[in-house]
Amino acid sequence: MPEGKIIKALSGFYYVLSDDQIFQCRGRGVFRKNKVTPLVGDNVVFQIENETDGYILEIGERKNELVRPPIANVDQAILVFSAVEPDFSTALLDRFLVLVEFNHIKPLICITKMDLTTEADRAEINRYADHYRDAGYDVLLTSTETEDGIHELLPHLQRIISVFAGQSGVGKSSLLNALRPDLHLKTSDISAHLGRGKHTTRHVELIDVADGLVADTPGFSSLEFTDIDAEDLNYCFPEINIKSEECKFRGCLHSKEPKCAVKAAVENGEIPAYRYQHYQDFLQEIKDRKPRY
Template identity: 50%
Template sequence: MKKMEGRIVQGIGGFYYVKTEHGIVECRARGKFRKDNITPLVGDVVEIQMVSDKEGYILNIAPRKNQLIRPPVANVDQAIIVFAITKPELNRTLLDKMIVLSESNNIKPIICINKIDLGESDEYLKLVDLYRRIGYKAVATSAVTKVGIEELKSYLKDKTSFLAGPSGVGKSSIINSIQSNITLKTGELSEKLLRGRHTTRSVELISLDFGGFVLDTPGFTALTLDIEKEELKYYFKEFLDLQRECKFSSCLHVNEPGCSIIKAVEDKVIDKNRYISYLAILKELREKEKRRY
């Protein structure tokens, strides 16, 4: 039987479903991957050997341009970082941490502020404007009223994207709004806990009619940043030009004399909440470093 190339769109119980030009092929991985401790991931570009019209096995995995442990995906272009403006309350530090996590994995972050139909103020407009001024793509959406969905679709076109964010922010509802033939199970928000139930069972790469792929992923709140504390400042875009003016090149922008970032926060050139996020993430990296030694 012939060989062909495709992309893993779903993996369940040791079976990998590979999208090829001839349709979906159910595959198992060859024993050599287990021997070499390599696990095929959703998003992998693979070479497969056909054993029947709809079955085959994975021969080779192409080199990955990036890989995340949670969610377990490979070769993604961008992360749509989804937070609700309310219910659950928006956690700015977690949002900024997800941006750093994306960029440190060579994945472009796009910020999506959802549930704007529930907001009682225009706070979401200020947030979207802030992140756009910093240099990120940002969009405000409502899966209920469909506001912002067309703009979001323009960002998804011809890209491989995944939706990330805490449970209950409306990730599945957004995907359902993007394309009519996608019906992902959505969970009811627990009024008591104000925290969504995990409703997504496995990671799946969904083909979009207008071009590209999107993944729906579980919670994505247990984040591990694999960077050194000295690197963090380079993942805050608004710091990049200003920090060249710091008195010390090793400045971590905490309490060093002659720090241009602290002055910029005081002068309201840099958003105070972004700086608070930076300090919180830096503290976490410092604690992680202490545990390592």
């Protein structure tokens, strides 16, 4: 039986890439019965019914999967955040980073629309970028208008599956159009009333960019920590995780415990106060979550 990778899912059909050819497939009823949904990024075994159509018979083991966007086997998440329009949000970025870290996906922070910034904006964005670089993250500052930073992004895409994710209106589709001008992906202006963009991407699809596969995804409307326990959160903040090794008590949640090295690091400026505040906010959110049954 032929094998391939799902590169697009649309209206009940799955488009499987196999030996440089794309086959339109449906999922067998057994998937619905077992409550398993094929996802973009899945490695599958399929049966060919005719020259272009077939049925997916088996789904390979996944190394990870995301719910929003629905995609599997992601190597890297490119978190696209605009410097302005909409304004840069460390709270939203940290929420994305936690979910990406929890799913063992390498994050790359890409800050767009730098051409629209004032001198004060640029100073603030550069300060934040330095904080995230100090925490161990790769950060690129880009503009699709001036093409600054665009070529720096290309080497990060080679030979892996990357997902472009971020708030609506930050320029994900514009960034992909800059990387591959022939795509002509639809973009949309920011709503002056809402301060965010309209959803211009309606489905998940893997696109060949710079010898890698990149997923353009619908914008996110909500991000919840449904599967993350309080004890897991520490590992999703790299600088907090490293400093936690110096805490007096094992299993320290860096909240009310005495002789906490993380709290000391915040007080002396080693860890940015806003990162620690977001950790605290997320920890409380997880503690307040209704129990799962």
